[in-house]
Structures are given as C-alpha cells and as structure tokens.
Amino acid sequence: MFEIEVKGKIDNKEEIIKKLKSLNFSFIEKKIQEDIYFNGIDRDFKKTDEALRIRDDNGIYFLTYKGPKIDKISKSREEIEVKVEDKEKLRKILKKLGFKESLTIKKIREIYKKDNITVCIDYIENLGYFIEVEKETNKYDEKEVKQLLDLLKDLGVKQLITKSYLEMVAEYEEKK
Amino acid sequence: MFEIEVKGKIDNKEEIIKKLKSLNFSFIEKKIQEDIYFNGIDRDFKKTDEALRIRDDNGIYFLTYKGPKIDKISKSREEIEVKVEDKEKLRKILKKLGFKESLTIKKIREIYKKDNITVCIDYIENLGYFIEVEKETNKYDEKEVKQLLDLLKDLGVKQLITKSYLEMVAEYEEKK
Numbered sequence: 001m002f003e004i005e006v007k008g009k010i011d012n013k014e015e016i017i018k019k020l021k022s023l024n025f026s027f028i029e030k031k032i033q034e035d036i037y038f039n040g041i042d043r044d045f046k047k048t049d050e051a052l053r054i055r056d057d058n059g060i061y062f063l064t065y066k067g068p069k070i071d072k073i074s075k076s077r078e079e080i081e082v083k084v085e086d087k088e089k090l091r092k093i094l095k096k097l098g099f100k101e102s103l104t105i106k107k108i109r110e111i112y113k114k115d116n117i118t119v120c121i122d123y124i125e126n127l128g129y130f131i132e133v134e135k136e137t138n139k140y141d142e143k144e145v146k147q148l149l150d151l152l153k154d155l156g157v158k159q160l161i162t163k164s165y166l167e168m169v170a171e172y173e174e175k176k
Numbered sequence: 177m178f179e180i181e182v183k184g185k186i187d188n189k190e191e192i193i194k195k196l197k198s199l200n201f202s203f204i205e206k207k208i209q210e211d212i213y214f215n216g217i218d219r220d221f222k223k224t225d226e227a228l229r230i231r232d233d234n235g236i237y238f239l240t241y242k243g244p245k246i247d248k249i250s251k252s253r254e255e256i257e258v259k260v261e262d263k264e265k266l267r268k269i270l271k272k273l274g275f276k277e278s279l280t281i282k283k284i285r286e287i288y289k290k291d292n293i294t295v296c297i298d299y300i301e302n303l304g305y306f307i308e309v310e311k312e313t314n315k316y317d318e319k320e321v322k323q324l325l326d327l328l329k330d331l332g333v334k335q336l337i338t339k340s341y342l343e344m345v346a347e348y349e350e351k352k
Contacts, residue, residue: 041217042274052273063260065269082266084239085259093241093256097228098218 004076004141005134006148008157013121013129017112019155025112025119031058033107036091037166038099045102049077051166052099054090061087069162070140103173105165117151124165126172131157180252180317181310182324184333189297189305193288195331201288201295207234209283212267213342214275221278225253227342228275230266237263245338246316279349281341293327300341302348307333 010016021027034056039045045052049068054061060083067078084090095101106125111118120132133148152160161168186192197203210232215221221228225244230237236259243254260266271277284299296308309324328336337344 040273050272063266063269065272067272080265080269080272082269083261089256089258090239093239093258096226096241096243096256097216 001079002070002076002137002140003079003134004137004144004148005132006145006152007130007132007161008152009159009161010121010129010131010157012156016131016155016157017110017121020112020119023114023151023154025114025117028111028113030108030110033057033105033109035105035107035165037102037105038094039102041098046167046170051164052094054084054087054094056087061085061090063090071145076140076145103166103169105169107165117148119151122165124169127165127168130161130165131155177255178246178252178313178316179255179310180313180320180324181308182321182328183306183308183337184328185335185337186297186305186307186333188332192307192331192333193286193297196288196295199290199327199330201290201293204287204289206284206286209233209285211281211283211341213278213281214270215278217274222343222346227340228270230260230263230270232263237261237266239266247321252316252321279342279345281345283341293324295327298341300345303341303344306337306341307331 036054036056038052038054040048040050040052043050051064051066053064053066055064062081063084064079064081070076070078108123110121112121113119116135118134120134122130122132124130131152133151135144135148137144149160212230212232214228214230216224216226216228219226227240227242229240229242231240238257239260240255240257246252246254267277282301286297288295288297292311294310296310298306298308300306307328309327311320311324313320325336
C-alpha cells in the first residue's frame with residue numbers, strides 16, 4: 001500500500017476550510033497526535049530518508065515504518081503500520097534494540113474527507129499551520145499526484161512543501 | 177518485571193501431569209504457539225544472549241524483547257512484551273529495519289497453574305517434551321529460583337536445562 005501525499009504551508013486556515021466545504025469535503029474529526037521518531041541502528045534515517053515512529057493518536061498507538069520518498073514532488077512512500085496495545089512498552093523495546101529517540105512532534109490535526117481523498121489541516125508546535133492532501137493506492141501513479149496538486153491549487157495553496165514535519169522540526173531545533 | 181524461570185527435559189509427560197494434579201495445580205489451557213525469532217542489527221543476539229520475537233499465540237500476536245540471562249542456574253531475564261494487531265505487518269517492519277529472521281519454533285503448550293506459579297508442558301517440534309516452571313516478580317531474588325527448582329525436584333525432573341528452545345533448535349538445525 002502506498003500513500004500518495006502532497007503538502008503545503010498555509011497561513012489562512014479559515015479561508016482554506018471554507019473552500020474545502022464549498023468543494024463538498026466533510027469534517028471528520030479533530031485530534032491530538034504525538035509522534036515519537038527514532039533513528040536507525042545501522043544507518044542514519046535522515047540520510048536514507050526512512051522513518052520509524054510511534055504514533056499516539058488520541059490514545060491509540062501505532063508503530064509505523066516509512067520507506068524513502070519515491071519522487072521529488074510528492075511525498076509518496078511505502079508505509080507499513082501496525083496497531084500496538086502499549087506505547088511505553090513498545091518505546092522500551094525499541095530502545096533496548098538500539099534505536100535512539102530523535103524528536104517528538106506534537107500536532108493538532110483537523111481531518112476532512114471526500115471520496116478517497118483525505119485533507120489534514122495541521123497545527124505543528126513551533127512551526128504553524130500546514131495542509132496535507134493524501135490518498136492511499138495500491139500502485140504508484142503520476143496522475144494521482146497531479147490530481148492532488150490540482151486540489152492544492154484550487155484551494156489557493158501557493159507554498160508547496162516536500163519536507164516532512166520531522167525534517168522541519170529538526171531544522172527548527174538546530175537553529176534554536 | 178522479571179520472569180523467574182527454570183526448565184527441564186522430560187520423557188514421562190503423563191507421570192508429571194499426574195504429580196502436578198496431586199500438588200493441586202489446575203489445568204488452564206492447551207495451545208499452539210509459533211515463535212519467529214530475529215537476530216540483532218548491530219550485534220549477534222546469540223552472543224549477547226538477547227532475543228527478539230514475534231509470538232503467534234493461538235492467533236493473538238505479541239512483540240517480545242528478552243534481555244540477557246541474569247544468572248547461570250535459572251533462565252531469569254528481563255522481558256518486555258507488547259500486544260500487536262497484525263503479525264505480517266510487524267514482520268515486514270522488522271525486516272525493513274534490518275532485522276533478520278533466524279528461526280521459527282513450533283510448540284504445543286499445556287499450561288497448569290497454582291497461585292502465582294505457572295507450569296508449561298511443552299512439545300517442541302523435533303526436540304520432544306520439556307517442562308518450564310515460571311513466576312513473575314518485580315525484583316529478582318535467589319530464594320524464588322530455589323522454590324522453583326524444588327518444585328522440579330518434587331515432580332521428579334532430573335535433567336535441568338538452561339538453554340533456550342531457540343538455542344536448542346539452532347543446534348538441531350546445525351547438526352541436521
């Protein structure tokens with residue numbers, strides 16, 4: 001399963017939400033997510049463009065592996081995710097195995113949906129507001145990326161972002 | 177949480193079960209377990225005496241890390257275990273991270289309990305019958321090990337084993 005995803009920076013959140021509603025997107029939920037990222041044991045995930053993460057999604061926990069991005073415009077990549085029962089036990093196991101915690105990202109996420117497209121309006125601690133548009137697909141296809149980029153255009157998003165929140169938070173932490 | 181555990185080889189399964197019942201142990205359940213073991217990324221778990229395992233316990237899945245054994249007589253070691261929703265996804269994540277599958281152990285386990293002591297009568301594919309006596313405790317204590325060894329003695333178990341099933345199956349595979 002691939003996740004096709006494009007992302008942009010926004011500073012006019014309310015306007016975007018108004019446009020989403022006019023395009024018949026429905027509000028699904030608002031939630032708090034905390035993502036704990038780990039670095040690799042035998043390789044630097046920053047260099048290999050991979051990610052290992054424990055997600056706390058409003059008290060439901062997931063272990064996620066993300067493979068390298070497949071192209072340069074979209075953020076598409078392989079993603080494998082499994083639900084786990086306990087966050088702290090999983091965190092301990094990963095540390096025992098030799099993974100080092102790199103960063104934690106705190107996010108308030110508002111989710112909108114239409115058909116098989118999901119739009120997230122994210123507030124990231126220290127970074128501000130972003131929009132992510134995504135679609136799950138069995139095989140990767142350029143046309144699907146274009147469809148998502150067109151949607152961002154229609155919403156008036158001008159500043160595209162290919163960096164992950166992880167990369168941006170890392171840069172913020174380095175500059176601090 | 178520590179798992180205090182002692183183990184022996186048996187070839188008189190029915191006799192042991194009779195003795196367990198006369199000591200007021202209750203039969204709890206019989207089940208099939210499949211354990212998939214992985215080797216470390218930056219170190220050989222055979223040398224460091226650690227283990228990383230996915231357990232399929234009659235269709236319920238767990239990720240388990242086991243630390244090195246604490247003493248030479250008992251098999252006591254730190255154990256951290258977390259329930260996961262999907263075996264194949266977890267298996268894929270571990271492989272992507274760089275863990276290599278080492279061996280799979282298939283076991284038919286009969287469980288008996290009295291108070292806080294658990295006795296497992298295990299049939300291990302290719303190896304035969306074994307008995308494991310265990311107790312969970314917050315801190316490691318020599319006296320608790322002795323209590324379990326005394327129980328093995330009372331049951332008439334003569335051949336103590338400190339090797340793990342993993343080590344024994346590995347030896348079996350090498351000799352084959």
